[in-house]
Amino acid sequence: MDFFKLLGKGTKFNSKRYQEDFDIFKNKANVDEIKDTVDVEEESAIPELDFFNTNKSKEDEVDLKKKKNTKKDKKEKKEDKEKDVELEQEMDFSKESEVQKFRLNHKIKIYGTDVPNPIQSFEDLKSIYNVKPYLSNNLKDNGFTVPTPIQMQATTIMLHKRDLIACSPTGSGKTLSFIIPILHALKAPMKKGFRAVIISPTRELAQQIYREFQMIAKGKPFKFCLLSKATNLNTETGYNKNLDILISTPLRLVHAIQHESIKLDSVQQLILDEADRLLELGFLEQMDEIIAACNSPTLQTSLFSATIHSGVESIARTIMKDPIRIVIGQKNAATETIKQKLVYVGGEEGKLIEIRQMIQSGLKPPVLIFVQSVERAKELFHELVYDGINVDVIHSERTKAQRDNIVNNFRIGKIWVLITTELMARGMDFKGVKLVINYDFPQSVQSYIHRIGRTGRAGRDGEAVTFFSRDDVTYLKSIVNVMKSSGCDVPEWMLQLKKPTKEMKKKLRNRPVQRKTINTMSKYDKQKIHHKQDMINNSKKRKLKNNNENEKNNKKSKVE
Incomplete structure (x- = not known):
């Protein structure tokens, strides 16, 4: 709009009298519309003077239209998905070819004999397996409407009382896959002692499994025991025939078995969550003792993980009876919903520069940052704590109360960025983690898959950024292969690298x-501080020496 029209708002101009002047300022596009009296009350104000935001710009209108269109698109996509689900439910499983087609569509690979058919919906649990109404109701109440591929197949195998080795991507719903069959098999609380044992490598993961059991078992008075240092095994919370389900870490359970505080001879279900970690050298001896204590002839063993290599499988088969193996998607691959990125940082100094640039450009919390050791976690925390973001650090040296408090604050959004070691890499389900940063290059493919699996969970989109320096290039090809198998774009030169x-x-x-x-201090400043410290130490030594000499002289003078 014409600025002079705004200044003349409420006044009248005689266009005939000031025709020459008026022609200079009038809008040529609206010549026919200009009258002797110009009233601008109905005109909109220019943006600079639109203090009350009364105008709606064309850009805003376009944005509104775009938002409406995107909402429509989302609704259409949801409707399409629901239609697809309905179509899948109508598939006739009386024909083996239809079952194979269903498995192929959901990327379910099976290895074994007499494998039961998968379920197509949670309603099938009720109609085919007579699952109790409380389970169906709790699934609906907690938003579980459509089963994931691992839940479709693993659930039925366990319901048929078969041993199982399940390999499925991170965030695909493995925990629910064993919770449903366990609760169904136990039927109701009984005074027989522990009938189901779930082992996890970390206390944090054990607590998470405990919460999910309570959520799905709501309405049924099952009694759970989460074994920890605080659990008093010699009194009412110890070995008690009223308890049904035990959730523990290996070392804590072995300690209880050795002190005869717990008996596992009534265990019907044994679950190893993150099985590849539990069957490594660090835990193997402890697992042998636990498995030996579970001596029931009807014991059913199930292994779950996102990464299970051939060595773990061969060990697992020695403790299992004719197990069925399931692989969802590509074996040892990441979830397709995660956008993976590799960033070259040169040396170690480049990592801090890169992460600070990411912070300045705007990080979308919550964010997880992985480093390779406790010392480096502390160092990075001391660097980022003054950068204006809510950051904290969690590692094995922190107390139980501190770790619980940090995890809780991260879940509710009080902490934006959490620095951690491999402690939080396995199984932990932080809903809504937008970004995972591998500050230090992972030590194995399995570590990489589990680390980045903290984002992109339950079908959500996520992003994973991995820093690599000159020292890491040798091991880069292993990670590149995971990225390629997950459908990520990888530069051609990376594909040509040699395998380690x-x-x-x-x-x-x-x-x-x-x-x-991890330190931003220059060499000069470090030398200066070191020199100053040396001077202080030398000064203390001189004073101590002088004091000793004075004492000796005083003693001599007294003797004389």
Whole structure:
């Protein structure tokens, strides 16, 4: 709009008298519309003077239209998905070809004999397996409407009382896959002692499984025991025939078995969550003792993880009876909903520069940052704590209360960025984690898959950024292969890199790359501080020496 029209709002101009002047300022496009009296009350104000935001710009209108269109698109997509589900439910499983087609559509691969058919919906649990109404109601109440591929197949195998080895991507719903069959098999609380045992490698994951059991078992008075240091095994919370389900870490349970505080001879269901970690050398002896204590002839064993290599499978088969193996999607691959990215940082100094640039450009919390050791977690925390973001650090040296408080604050959004070690890499379900940053390059493919699996869970989109320096290039090809199999774009030169040998992989797993301390202080400043400290120490030594000499002289003078 014409600025002079706005200034003349409420006044009248005689266009005939001031025709020459008026022609200079009038809008040529509206010549026919201009009258002797110009009233601008109905005109809109220019943006600079639109203090009350009364105008709606064309851009805003376009944005509103776009938002409406996107909402319509989302509704249409949801309707399409619901239609697809309905169509899938109508599939006739009386024909083996239809079952195979269904498995192929959901990327379900099975290995074993007499494998039961998958379920197409949670309603099938009620109609085919006579699952109790409280389970169906709790699933609906907690938003579980359509089963994931692992839930479709693993649930039925366990309901048929078959041993199971299940490999499924992170965030695909493995926990629910064993909760439903366990609760169905136990039927109701009984005074027989523990009938189901779930082992997890970390206390945080054990607590998460405990919460999910309580959520799905709501309305049924099952009694759960989460074994921890605080659990008093010699009194009412110890070995008690009123308890039904035990959730624990290996070391805590072994300690209880050795002190005869717990008996596992009534256990019908044994679940190893994150089985590849539990069957590694660090936990293997402890697992042997636990499995030996579960001596019931009707014991059913199930293994779940996102990464199960051939070595773990061969160990697992020695403790299982004719197990069925399931692989969802690509074996040892990440979820397709995660956008993966590799960033070259040169040396260790480049990592801090890159992460600070990411913070300045705007991080979308919550964010998880993984480092390779407790010391480096502390160092990075001390660097980022003054950068204006809500950051905290969690590692094995923190107390139980501190760790619980940090996890809770991260869940509710009080902490935006959480720095951690491998402690939080497995199984932890933080809904809504937008970004995972591998500050230190992971020591194995399995570590990488589990780390980035903290985002992109339950079908949500996520992003994973991995920093690599000159020291990490040798091991880059392993991660590149995971990215490619997950459907990510990878530069051609990365695909041409040489694979690391088995010896190199083993060496990296056992001993991580030696890295410089995380510190932005210059060499000059470090030398200056070191020199100052030396001067203080030398001064103290001189004073101590002088004091000793004075004492000796005083003693001599007294003797004389």
